[in-house]
Amino acid sequence: MSGNLTLDRPLVNMDASHRAGIRNRLLGKLSPKDWSLLQPHLEAVSLRERQVIEAPQKPIAHAYFLEIGVASVVAVDNEDHRIEVGVIGYEGVTGVPLIMGDNRAQHSTYMQIPGSGHRIAADRLCAAIEDSPSLRSLLLKSAQGFMIQTAHTALANGRAKLEERLARWLLMAHDRMTSNAVPLTHEFLAVMLGVRRAGVTVAIHSFEQRGFVTTRRGELTVVNRPGLERVAGSFYGTPEAELERLLGTV
Amino acid sequence: MSGNLTLDRPLVNMDASHRAGIRNRLLGKLSPKDWSLLQPHLEAVSLRERQVIEAPQKPIAHAYFLEIGVASVVAVDNEDHRIEVGVIGYEGVTGVPLIMGDNRAQHSTYMQIPGSGHRIAADRLCAAIEDSPSLRSLLLKSAQGFMIQTAHTALANGRAKLEERLARWLLMAHDRMTSNAVPLTHEFLAVMLGVRRAGVTVAIHSFEQRGFVTTRRGELTVVNRPGLERVAGSFYGTPEAELERLLGTV
DNA sequence: CGTATGTCGTACGCTTCCGTACTGAAAAAG
DNA sequence: CTTTTTCAGTACGGAAGCGTACGACATACG
Numbered sequence: 403m404s405g406n407l408t409l410d411r412p413l414v415n416m417d418a419s420h421r422a423g424i425r426n427r428l429l430g431k432l433s434p435k436d437w438s439l440l441q442p443h444l445e446a447v448s449l450r451e452r453q454v455i456e457a458p459q460k461p462i463a464h465a466y467f468l469e470i471g472v473a474s475v476v477a478v479d480n481e482d483h484r485i486e487v488g489v490i491g492y493e494g495v496t497g498v499p500l501i502m503g504d505n506r507a508q509h510s511t512y513m514q515i516p517g518s519g520h521r522i523a524a525d526r527l528c529a530a531i532e533d534s535p536s537l538r539s540l541l542l543k544s545a546q547g548f549m550i551q552t553a554h555t556a557l558a559n560g561r562a563k564l565e566e567r568l569a570r571w572l573l574m575a576h577d578r579m580t581s582n583a584v585p586l587t588h589e590f591l592a593v594m595l596g597v598r599r600a601g602v603t604v605a606i607h608s609f610e611q612r613g614f615v616t617t618r619r620g621e622l623t624v625v626n627r628p629g630l631e632r633v634a635g636s637f638y639g640t641p642e643a644e645l646e647r648l649l650g651t652v
Numbered sequence: 653m654s655g656n657l658t659l660d661r662p663l664v665n666m667d668a669s670h671r672a673g674i675r676n677r678l679l680g681k682l683s684p685k686d687w688s689l690l691q692p693h694l695e696a697v698s699l700r701e702r703q704v705i706e707a708p709q710k711p712i713a714h715a716y717f718l719e720i721g722v723a724s725v726v727a728v729d730n731e732d733h734r735i736e737v738g739v740i741g742y743e744g745v746t747g748v749p750l751i752m753g754d755n756r757a758q759h760s761t762y763m764q765i766p767g768s769g770h771r772i773a774a775d776r777l778c779a780a781i782e783d784s785p786s787l788r789s790l791l792l793k794s795a796q797g798f799m800i801q802t803a804h805t806a807l808a809n810g811r812a813k814l815e816e817r818l819a820r821w822l823l824m825a826h827d828r829m830t831s832n833a834v835p836l837t838h839e840f841l842a843v844m845l846g847v848r849r850a851g852v853t854v855a856i857h858s859f860e861q862r863g864f865v866t867t868r869r870g871e872l873t874v875v876n877r878p879g880l881e882r883v884a885g886s887f888y889g890t891p892e893a894e895l896e897r898l899l900g901t902v
Numbered sequence: 903c904g905t906a907t908g909t910c911g912t913a914c915g916c917t918t919c920c921g922t923a924c925t926g927a928a929a930a931a932g
Numbered sequence: 933c934t935t936t937t938t939c940a941g942t943a944c945g946g947a948a949g950c951g952t953a954c955g956a957c958a959t960a961c962g
Contacts, residue, residue: 477807479886485810487803502796503789504898509803535782539753546752552802553737553759557727560735560809560846564919587939596810598920603940619928619939636729648754814949837909848950853910869909869958 426467427493427649428544429520436537439530444520449473451516451585455496456507464521465497471517472578474594476510485559485596486571488551489514491578493645494544500524501531501541514594515575515585540649547645558637559596565605567595569634572615572624577642582624609633676717677743677899678794679770686787689780694770699723701766701835705746706757714771715747721767722828724844726760735809735846736821738801739764741828743895744794750774751781751791764844765825765835790899797895808887809846815855817845819884822865822874827892832874859883 421430421437432440449455449471456462458478466473468491475488475496487509490496496511505524531538558567571594575584588606592599606622609615614629615622624630631638671680671687682690699705699721706712708728716723718741725738725746737759740746746761755774781788808817821844825834838856842849856872859865864879865872874880881888 477803479804479807479890481886483807483811483886485807487806498799499796502799503792504796506897508800508894532785542752543754546749546754549748549752549799549802550758552799552806553727554729556737556802556806556809557729557733557735559806561733563917589939599940600921600942601919603942607941617940636731636733640729644758647756839909849910850912850951851949853912854949857911867910 424520425469425492426495426520428495428540429467431540431649433536436530436534436540439534439537440522440527443522443526443530445522446518447521448518449513449516451513453513453516454511455513456509456511458507458510460507461505462497462500462507462524464523465495465500465527466519466521467495468492468517468519470580471513471519472515472575473511474514476512476594477508478510483596484510484593486594487555488548489571489574489578490548493578493649494548495541497524497527498545498548500527501538501545503528514590515579543648547641547648550644551641554637554641562637564595564597564601565608566634566637567597568602568605569609569614569630570638571595572622573627573630573634573638574642576624576627576630584622584624585620586622587620674770675719675742676745676769678745678790679717681790681899683786686780686784686790689784689787690772690777693772693776693780695772696768697771698768699763699766701763703763703766704761705763706759706761708757708760710757711755712747712750712757712774714773715745715750715777716769716771717745718742718767718769720830721763721769722765722825723761724764726762726844727758728760733846734760734843736844737805738798739821739824739828740798743828743899744798745791747774747777748795748798750777751788751795753778764840765829793898797891797898800894801891804887804891812887814845814847814851815858816884816887817847818852818855819859819864819880820888821845822872823877823880823884823888824892826874826877826880834872834874835870836872837870 421432424430429437447466449466455466455473470492473490473496474486475490476484477487478484499506499508531541558570562570568591571591572584576582588602589599592602595602606615606617609630610617612629614624614626614633616625617623674680679687697716699716705716705723720742723740723746724736725740726734727737728734749756749758781791808820812820818841821841822834826832838852839849842852845852856865856867859880860867862879864876865874867873
């Protein structure tokens with residue numbers, strides 16, 4: 403009934419291989435050898451609200467293994483249409499194209515919820531991937547998980563109603579957060595979902611009246627996660643379960 | 653003004669590295685060494701209309717390098733919502749998860765426009781990928797191209813109108829065809845776009861009146877490609893250009 | 903050749919969501 | 933404390949597309 407803290411969140415998995423001081427699931431899953439390959443090049447960084455991680459059509463300078471916070475990956479076209487195609491938190495890493503052997507960012511990536519992480523220079527990461535099949539395998543599975551998320555976003559965008567999509571987004575953000583409070587304005591939620599700001603306001607209102615969330619100016623708090631899960635239905639869950647499977651078999 | 657045949661289609665690139673008797677761009681781009689790695693395991697197959705290539709949650713048996721025809725990759729959830737997240741033709745290969753080190757299909761993949769190709773057993777392909785960095789690099793870039801296509805589909809699903817999305821779909825299919833005739837019913841187009849069948853009928857009607865296509869029962873012929881491109885605007889083009897870039901630098 | 907089936911054209915009321923815009927309230931800036 | 937800015941609530945007309953459904957044709961099949 404609560405959904406409090408991190409206990410019942412699918413993505414949280416404090417398994418045995420957890421590395422001390424590291425929350426990022428990928429870093430935590432590295433073999434000692436792979437860890438020693440990356441560790442010297444990792445730089446701890448704090449990530450401000452709206453901080454740009456990647457810009458479209460520009461080279462990717464660093465990959466960020468997030469510890470805290472949520473990054474948005476937003477597709478943009480030449481006519482300035484934009485929509486979020488995926489989110490990344492402590493379960494993953496930014497710079498998916500690097501893993502695919504490309505060094506150019508296709509999308510705009512920036513911190514939606516501020517936090518921190520460890521970054522590594524793009525060429526260092528690529529070199530490490532070349533050297534270590536096990537590292538490559540892990541990162542490829544993470545990239546595959548992200549692809550599945552993007553495909554599901556396409557499904558939700560084409561088939562779901564605004565409320566369902568908003569519930570899905572809140573759940574995905576909640577999975578990646580340490581608190582239940584989402585520090586975001588309706589405006590930003592609207593940009594990510596590709597809908598009207600006023601539409602988000604109304605939907606949040608409905609959630610609030612049903613007791614799923616409480617709100618303050620610029621902040622929304624999840625108080626009934628199962629309620630949101632019921633709204634999102636099967637638009638939420640599949641990518642999360644698949645990521646579990648992918649990272650579970652590494 | 654015509655868009656006739658294959659001359660002005662972005663994806664068609666009869667470059668020097670073209671292998672005799674092979675239309676598939678990936679196979680055509682293989683180094684002699686990589687070709688000799690795969691060739692013994694390739695099996696020429698003809699692909700019927702609606703033939704299933706992959707089923708959700710099932711192991712992937714073969715990867716298909718298409719020569720002729722178009723395959724649809726369709727995301728499905730537990731509540732039977734479904735929508736196409738990408739198409740594959742002679743420019744690519746099915747079984748993207750195999751390239752990512754996963755052997756399970758996430759989506760439903762089937763021939764939308766019948767044709768032919770060369771297939772290879774999943775484990776053979778994976779073994780070859782392990783052995784050859786150059787093959788791996790090529791296939792990863794192809795997978796990256798597919799990811800970009802999926803992300804753009806998410807953008808179109810969230811932002812574009814029915815007519816824009818239909819024009820985009822027709823252009824993507826046209827890119828991958830040897831004729832201008834698309835042998836598909838409105839019903840199937842509707843399923844792929846995730847819209848009403850009647851909505852497709854009306855949109856096609858409008859295209860017909862504007863002289864972009866002609867229609868027969870169960871078939872639609874593109875007669876003014878630039879017209880469709882104008883309708884699709886920037887919802888079409890970016891993934892195609894990016895694929896060119898990705899495959900051009902291999 | 904007649905019938906079943908698939909395909910298309912069309913229509914109607916309805917839902918969802920958009921575009922726009924104004925207002926009050928909260929927070930930040932001065 | 934006052935001013936300015938940002939954010940949230942609300943409203944209205946309208947567009948897009950849905951669910952449903954019915955009839956008219958083609959085409960395939962018996």
